[in-house]
Amino acid sequence: MSDGLLAELRRRPVLWDGAMGTEIFARGVAFASSFDELSCSRPELVLDVHRRYVEAGAELLESNTFGANRFRLLEHELETRVAEINRAGVELARIAAGESRRKLRVAGSIGPLGVRLAPLGRVQPAEARDAFREQAAALVEAGVDLLVLETFSDLNEIAEAIRAAREVAPRVPICAMMTFTEDGVTPLGDPPELVARTLAGLGADAIGANCSVGPARLLPVVERLVHHAGERPVAVKPNAGLPERAGARLIYPATPEYFADYALRFVQAGARLIGGCCGATPAHVRAMRVALDEARAGKSSVRRAPARTATGQPGPRSATARAQSLDAATDALSHPATRLQEKLLRGEFVAAVEVDPPRGHSASRLIEAARELGRAGVDVVNVADTPMARMRMSAWALAHLIQREAGVETVLHFPTRGRNLLRLHADLLAAHALGVRNVFVVMGDPPAIGDYPQAADHRDVAPAALLRMIKQGFNAGHDLAGNSIGGPTGFYVGAAINLGARDVEREVRLLGRKLAAGADFLLTQPVFDAAPARRFLDAFRERSGEILPPIIAGVLPLASRRNAEFLHNEVPGIDVPEAVLARMRGAADERREGIAIAREAVVALRPLVQGVYVMPMLGRFDAAIEVIETVCPPRR
DSSP states (O other): OOHHHHHHHHHSOEEBOOOSHHHHHHTTOOTTSOTTTHHHHOHHHHHHHHHHHHHHTOSEEEOSOTTOSHHHHHTTTOGGGHHHHHHHHHHHHHHHHHTSSSOOEEEEEEOOOSSOBTTTSSBOHHHHHHHHHHHHHHHHHHTOSEEEEEEEOOHHHHHHHHHHHHHHOTTSOEEEEEOOOTTSSOTTOOOHHHHHHHHHHTTOSEEEEESSSOHHHHHHHHHHHHHHSTTSOEEEEOOSSSOEEETTEEEOOOOHHHHHHHHHHHHHHTOOEEOOOTTOOHHHHHHHHHHHHHHHTTOOOOOOOOOOOOOOOOOOOOOOOOOOOOSHHHHTOSSOOOHHHHHHHHTOOEEEEEEOOOSSSOOHHHHHHHHHHHHTTOOEEEEOSSGGGOOOOOHHHHHHHIIIIIOOEEEEEEEOTTOOHHHHHHHHHHHHHTTOOEEEEEOOOOGGGSSOTTSOOOOSSOHHHHHHIIIIIGGGTBOTTSOBOSSOOOOEEEEEEOTTOSSHHHHHHHHHHHHHHTOOEEEEEEOSOHHHHHHHHHHHHHHHOOOOOOEEEEEOOOOOHHHHHHHHHHSTTOOOOHHHHHHHHHOSSHHHHHHHHHHHHHHHHTTTOSEEEEOOGGGOHHHHHHHHTTTOOOOO
16 A cells, blocks of 8 residues: 555544445436446536535545446447546545545445356356456556455455556555454455455455445444554444345345444454445445544544344245246145246246355355356256265255245255155255245265265165155155144155166166155256167156157266266266367367267257256356256356
């Protein structure tokens, strides 16, 4: 950071301005508009906001450029005007600063791109850095005193932003700020300690927290950031509480007096740059100005203001099934059909992607990944249960969180291995109570190959028996012993099918038992070649004459040659054809070749099945999205 500002921060805290978007919205501009472009089309409106913050006592003004990057501007067909909009935003802030008799500084505001970076999304790091470089260059050219990277939730994304800013302006100070949830971690689950160490390691001149929550929730975050920031100043810009909706307006509950009290608390905690984010108005800034000035003059002390509780918060997004009539099959159900059931009954093609539960207790990253998958056209997210017998979070807990937080329906993998009858009953009832209706019954991986090989490998029922228990027992309102469970459940149940089975006779017999038990749909192991699948389906029809329920074929984008060879040689049930192995060995770009093979498999399988089920390796959801786009258009 510049010597002048560093010296000033050693003497006293510096007061930032408040929210730009809140003030623009209060002036009648619709949320759907590009607030950044208003610096060009309605400069007097933006300039008026800056002037009010100057009058309130702010010493640092942020340019109206938070979303002025090519990705966010693309939503308004303004992506070719990045430099123009950023220059205009800085010019207006400079005008307001120059009209003051006090010495004011201007910060160039850079927000997230509005798209997810790989592996959660499909935008590659190099693309992100290029977009940040474009915006930072325009801001620096316009003459900002520092660059503020704010409201980031992804450490990987803010890392690219810092690197880009350093490339175009090695001497311009950078303040890097992440957003935190009520739990004191970023939306992707990173704690303040990791954020502080990472941002400091990337060379940010100041670090901080802004947005999302109010002052009380950010105070402990600031304390932890200060503890791990070293000599770097810590910045904080909380929201004015959680918003309430009153008609067409958003009301933030935190009063200016409340903000003033917390401004002093932030100073006491060690913060040196203090302002407000969403909901913070010139009145909030003025109250903080008075409190800081009085504290500097020795006329006030930190006092505890009564906490305000925001009411009217929106409830969790529901992933319950749409209540609509399909046909006689769904009319007879005791529960509404799931979205998966609706699509399959209509004969529509389904896209699914598998996720593995986290090893720890935070599911934030996977919830974000599920949101991105939903935007990309994925119909359901399959949640694996202790894959490869590795210790993981409960699958039905993650399925519930994804449905509630991301609004994407799930298919819960439900292995019989490791569960006695009591656990089977308890876990199924818990899943149903949490709104998880799609269940994939499977044997499961043996503990001997996992983290705890000494764990018991007990099971009371085989997959076909559990299918029967659910379809003919739970869905009829009673348990295996015939006792009432208070009413029928509404599970939609899938079973496994091996389209590449070497022992066709055995697989036909096993499949017959699952169909007799009532399997609603079938999921396959990864399929790399459609020819064996076609031969198996022909053989099944010849031997049984039965009509199969909808099949969702597994597709696995191979990550590398070593990955392909490992799967082929060490993972039971996966058979990678020699032709595929040869392609991976000879590929110049192994990852791209793996995606190409998967896309080709989807095209070849489509006439044979009613859906695809992508199993991304190493958490590469961007690869899954590329494969899904072969058959499904994105929903953005």
